[in-house]
Amino acid sequence: MPPHDSPRNPDRSGIRRLAARLTRPSELTLQRRILRAGVFLVVLIFLGIALWPTVKSHLQSYAVLQLVAGKPLSPQLAALVTEPIVTTEADFQTPSGTVRARSYLPVNHPNAPGMVVLHGVHHLGIEEPRMRSLATAIASCGVRVLTPELPGIKDYHVDSASIRTIGESTQWLAKQTGAPVGVLALSFSGGLALVAAADPAYRPSFRFVFAIGSQDSLPRVAQYFRTGEDARPDGSIEKLAAHEYGPLVLEYEYIEDYVPAPDVPALKAVLRAHLYEDGPAEKLAIAALTPAQVEETKALLNASLPATHTLLAASAAKHNAEMVALSPSSKLRTLTTPVYLLHGQGDNIIPAAETLWMASELPPHTLKAALVSPILSHVNFDGGKPTLGDQWRLLHFFALVMQAAGD
Incomplete structure (x- = not known):
């Protein structure tokens, strides 16, 4: 071995x-x-x-x-991302007078960046529940929110006074925060906010404009109310029956174009109650009408009637210059304020073609994001059954705005 x-x-x-x-x-x-x-x-x-x-x-x-x-x-x-807020009345003075407003301030960030949130055409103004919910949600994520009331918009009037209030409110909040502020605006207020942002007097106070369901051209929207059709920038036609609300707003705005002068107060009271969704007041207003005024009311409440259709067209032509002045369309090509555009695909008050027009007119460096989403109708998140892709696109869009608001 x-x-x-x-x-x-x-x-x-x-x-x-x-x-x-x-x-x-x-x-x-x-x-x-x-x-x-x-x-x-x-x-x-x-x-x-x-x-x-x-x-x-x-x-x-x-x-x-x-x-x-x-x-x-x-x-x-x-x-992780929210905090308590303090909500207070925040009326303030501007060159045009006192603005009624409400402030939503994050408790842990008293020096938070600011955002003006503007209500749409609705009689509740800054008290409208969706508005309060939106302002509260944004403020809880660390943004100081101001919701000024727009008296004209609140009473269903799209007018130049609201542009001044938007511009002066933005100036006021920018002065309080020491920096330009974002502006989020719903419906017709969005178009007016873009007009204000294009004004050299107000432009320095705007950090960005986020318009939801807003108009590019009021004359084109007025035509849509009559025809249910809105041309897109590519030449195609968006066809969608207009909600009765649209024509009624125009009739209420220019009631003297639709009825004899002696009948204006009585019929305006009917339209106001109808728009305000005040059933008892509407019944009382109708009960006070003469038989002839009752027939006039029926015509006003049915925009599809040939006679009403003709009156809508004549009134739009009469006030064309005024509506052009209230439209962003002629001002967007030189706009320097960053813009975010969101629209509901099924919007039958202001059609989504309006956002496509704005996106086509804005300079590429100014348009930060644009989205037409099936999740929205007009300014409501009730657009049916969205896909995961639809949900992600909307989530990402809002994330871009939140990041811009916090920068």
């Missing part, structure tokens, strides 16, 4: 010791591994810091959309 240390039968314990030495990491190798792990950790931290604003804005966007829809947030998300 050969000895254990012969070449043909080497010492196995020695081999094991050698193998252990070869496989055991050296001190230098361990240092290299620790260094690589440290570098990897630093890269992860830097990536987290770099990506956090984007992640945060998308979480805020989700929170805003959930809160506006009346859905609760998970405690974890609420703790």
Whole structure:
């Protein structure tokens, strides 16, 4: 039997010791591994810091959309991106007079960036529940929100006085915050906000304009109210029966074009009650009408009648210059304020073609984002059953706005 240390039968314990030495990491190798792990950790931290604003804005966007829809947030998300707010009356003075307003201030960020949120054509103005919900949701994500009341818009009048109030309100909040502020505007107020942003007197106070369901050309929208058709920039026609609300707003605005002067007060009272959705007041107003005025009322409430259609066309032609002055269309090509445009695909009050027109007219560096979404109708989030893609596009759009508001 050969000895254990012969070449043909080497010492196995020695081999094991050698193998252990070869496989055991050296001190230098361990240092290299620790260094690589440290570098990897630093890269992860830097990536987290770099990506956090984007992640945060998308979480805020989700929170805003959930809160506006009346859905609760998970405690974890609420703790991460929202905070308590204080809501106070905030009337203020402007060169044009006193503006009634409400302030929504984040408790933990008294010096938060500002945003003016403008109500649409609705008799509740800043008291409208959707408005209050939207302002509360945005403020809870760390933005100081001001909701000024637009008396004309509140009473279903799209007029130049509202442009002044929008511009002066934006100036006032910018002065309070020490920096330009964003403006989010609903429906017809969105078009007027763009007109205000184009005015050199107000332009420095605007950080951006976010218009939801807004008009580009009032004359074209007035034509849509009569025809149910709105031309798109590519020459195609958007066909969608107009909601009765649209023609009624024009009739109420220019009631003297539709009925004899002696009948104006009585019929305006009927239209006001109808638009305000005040059933008892509408019944009382109708009960006070003469038989002839009753027939006039029936015609006003049915825009599809040939006679009413003719009156709508004549009134629009008469006030064309006035409506052009209230339209962003002629002012967008030179606008320098960043713009975000959102529209409901099924909007039958202001058709989505209006946002397509605005997107085609704005300079590329000014138009930051535009989206026509099936999730929205006019300014309501009730557009049927959206796909995951539709939901993501809307979420990402709002995230861009939230990031712009917080920059």
